Amino acid sequence: MSQTSAKSRVSLMASCRGALLGVALLSGLINILYLSGSLYMMEVYDRVLPSRSIPTLLGLSAIILALFMFQGLFDMLRGRIFARVGAAVDEDLSQRVFRYQVAAPLRGNAEGDGQQPLRDLDQIRAFLAGGGPSALFDLPWIPLYLFICFAFHPLLGWVTVGGAAVLISFTVITDVLTRKASKAAVQAASQRNGIGEGARRNAEVVHAMGMAGRIGQMWAQANAQYLGHQQQASDVSGGLGAFSKVMRMTLQSGVLGIGAYLVIHGEATGGIMIASSILVSRALAPVELAIANWKGFVAARQGWSRLRSSLEDDGSEMRPLQLPAPKASLSVESAGSGAPKSQRFAVQDVSFELQAGMGLGIIGPSASGKSSLARMLVGVWPAWRGKVRLDGAALDQWLPEELGAHIGYLPQDVELFAGSVAQNIARFHPNPKAEDVVRAAVAADVHEMILRLPQGYETQVGEGGAGLSGGQRQRIGLARALYGNPFLVVLDEPNSNLDNEGEHALTRAIQGVRERGGIAIVIAHRPSALAGVDHILVLDEGTVRKFGLKEEVLSSVLRPVPASNANQVNTAKSA
Structure with missing residues (x-):
């Protein structure tokens, strides 16, 4: 890697470090506030219903409403920070990407879709502004929910751990099965777009010599390859995503059933039964969201890899000493x-x-x-x-x-x-x-x-x-x-x-x-x-x-x- 590229990456990370720390702090507050719904249900079942106290219900409802409002505010702030991080990345790299695109034909790198670097940058910005990064920041908080489930009852904790392990394995399988197809889809799209751009640039020749049909067949073949690879990746990620959703619902209902069993045997209260069901759903939600956004994550990761390899040796930030205007020879x-x-x-x-x-x-x-x-x-x-x-x-x-x-x-x-x-x-x-x-x-x-x-x-x-x-x-x-x-x-x-x-x-x-x-x-x-x-x-x-x-x-x-x-x-x- 060139020294220029390393300095650029350090500068980019330094400019975003404060924002990412703020996102990490907001994610912690959001995940702590996510516990409020479970605690509210537990208090309603274990305190309000037995006592039939309306003032207690009103007081708890007012508190939970305030906590939900803060949770929504923090979630909104986190989304806005991610959108601005994406804009900062775009602002930092867009000029270098454009200069690379202009210089690519002079370096023999003009094959395929000449707009691919800009598409990669757009993909990275779109991923940062979407819900995928939020799921990644929520994943480290899963142990907190598991700890509370264990505190309710060890059986509830172990069932939740098993469900989390299954969903995480789905995430790994999704990555392995979609990586090759996603990469092939990008290459096919680049080839397809290159054919279309070449035909557009040479429209007069294509029309005058009756080449539109043959060029169209070439484009159709490249487009069929692109659609095939994209459909393969979509089928895998969509199938595993649907299965993970069913798995989460099944696990949530299973925990509710186990909670009922524990209530019958006097090992848990009705509030714990309801709260544990909500906690399990919350604990596994980041995994499910990560699987749902995995396609965008893979595309952004591959786009960043291509951009990094393209820009690391461009030398665009080297600034030699400015020389006087030539006037002699x-x-x-x-x-x-x-x-x-x-x-x-x-x-x-x-x-x-x-x-x-x-x-x-x-x-x-x-x-x-x-x-x-x-x-x-x-x-x-x-x-x-x-x-x-x-x-x-x-x-x-x-x-x-x-x-x-x-x-x-x-x-x-x-x-x-x-x-x-x-x-x-x-x-x-x-x-x-x-x-x-x-x-x-x-x-x-x-x-x-x-x-x-x-x-x-x-x-x-x-x-x-x-x-x-x-x-x-x-x-x-x-x-x-x-x-x-x-x-x-x-x-x-x-x-x-x-x-x-x-x-x-x-x-x-x-x-x-x-x-x-x-x-x-x-x-x-x-x-x-x-x-x-x-x-x-x-x-x-x-x-x-x-x-x-x-x-x-x-x-x-x-x-x-x-x-x-x-x-x-x-x-x-x-x-």
């Missing part, structure tokens, strides 16, 4: 990286250096590692070997939030978020300056286009930018990459959806980054995207083949066509 030192959880380098032994004001174009055949290199340069993929440095500081010496302010990144697949155009350009900064948003849009030459939208900068783009065309999404994504004048701007196929006007705007944006002292890196298949750069890097099979000034590299890469071949080409065109 980008250096790549024999660096290599690959896809998360992959055993193969997508790029390796990459070395080059750029100074402020330079522009680099990265070219190469398909699957040569260009996009992989872009991901490594911006820190999306950590360098497995070597280093990527800004002003001499490796990228892993920055917090992602701080590093992100100095980096502009436009991936191949531009993803916008549900919100306004201005929010997307400003990277959802809570209080962006209007002039900074407009400056980024002007730098990307998209200001006029945005003004022609229905609500201008306040136009809602929809989830994934569904309300915009591909070219509009790409140009707004470029404005987002330029927001805040980042030092390093990496653009991956930035002209794939652009027309001639958009390509000219892209060239001006790249030149603008260089003129203000930044570094611009462009990955392109089309030569028009390289107009604004002064250096070229040729990548092939994940390794650097050439690096240097644009004219020198292009002259060696783009060989001139022989005259005879050129004449043949012209003849073919004329034909």
Whole structure:
């Protein structure tokens, strides 16, 4: 376990320790007050009825009413404390869980249901706010009821002990029989939700190519597995829960019968007979309640186990020293990286250096590692070997939030978020300056286009930018990459959806980054995207083949066509 995770858990437990101590105290008071009903019945049978004293009955009734009111008040307070403990746990972990979910695809942990960590946290909070924890806090008070039963008569005590042992054995059996099925149900639900989420994300492809029926069959199979495992766990816990309820009722009636037997033989009073029956019911109620809530307890325990294993090594609470903004250089030192959880380098032994004001174009055949290199340069993929440095500081010496302010990144697949155009350009900064948003849009030459939208900068783009065309999404994504004048701007196929006007705007944006002292890196298949750069890097099979000034590299890469071949080409065109 990481030191960060241990400190986080200690902090979480410390913040809840006072509340849990308060719950323990309230549970003690509640369980003591639970005795009042038995004592009231015993006093009524042994004192009020023989004496026929109405004042005594009224006095006892007033006392028991007050005690019941205090019992209800304490029980309400205990429930509210549990609800707030659940909220505190959620507040402490929710941001870390969200950051883990966002980072999971970058670590190769995005299989199945991407929302499972949040579901686990919701399950833990729901369990804490339910009746399960109350039963667990009431279980330690069972010996008190058993002691009083023994004080009434040893036979009553032993019968109660036997019944408690049977119900506790039911609890253990419930845990053993439902553990595997509950775990399998969660895994099946994760697989089912993952299929559904994938189909939703790719709805256009699914619809256009008639894949809905086949994807639906896959979802139905996963859903059938989930329902089967869930039904198995529910049948076991429900059956044992019903049997435990019958067992408790049988035991309560049995104790009443044994009490009557003792009364007949003069070994107990009628009040003891009634009180012992109530005490047995009260003594076994926590066990029955624990069995009834066992499914939620198992789900919460498994959810906590998954969360703990997910968060213990995330390093999200490590806070390195804040570094000054980079402004001089980008250096790549024999660096290599690959896809998360992959055993193969997508790029390796990459070395080059750029100074402020330079522009680099990265070219190469398909699957040569260009996009992989872009991901490594911006820190999306950590360098497995070597280093990527800004002003001499490796990228892993920055917090992602701080590093992100100095980096502009436009991936191949531009993803916008549900919100306004201005929010997307400003990277959802809570209080962006209007002039900074407009400056980024002007730098990307998209200001006029945005003004022609229905609500201008306040136009809602929809989830994934569904309300915009591909070219509009790409140009707004470029404005987002330029927001805040980042030092390093990496653009991956930035002209794939652009027309001639958009390509000219892209060239001006790249030149603008260089003129203000930044570094611009462009990955392109089309030569028009390289107009604004002064250096070229040729990548092939994940390794650097050439690096240097644009004219020198292009002259060696783009060989001139022989005259005879050129004449043949012209003849073919004329034909």
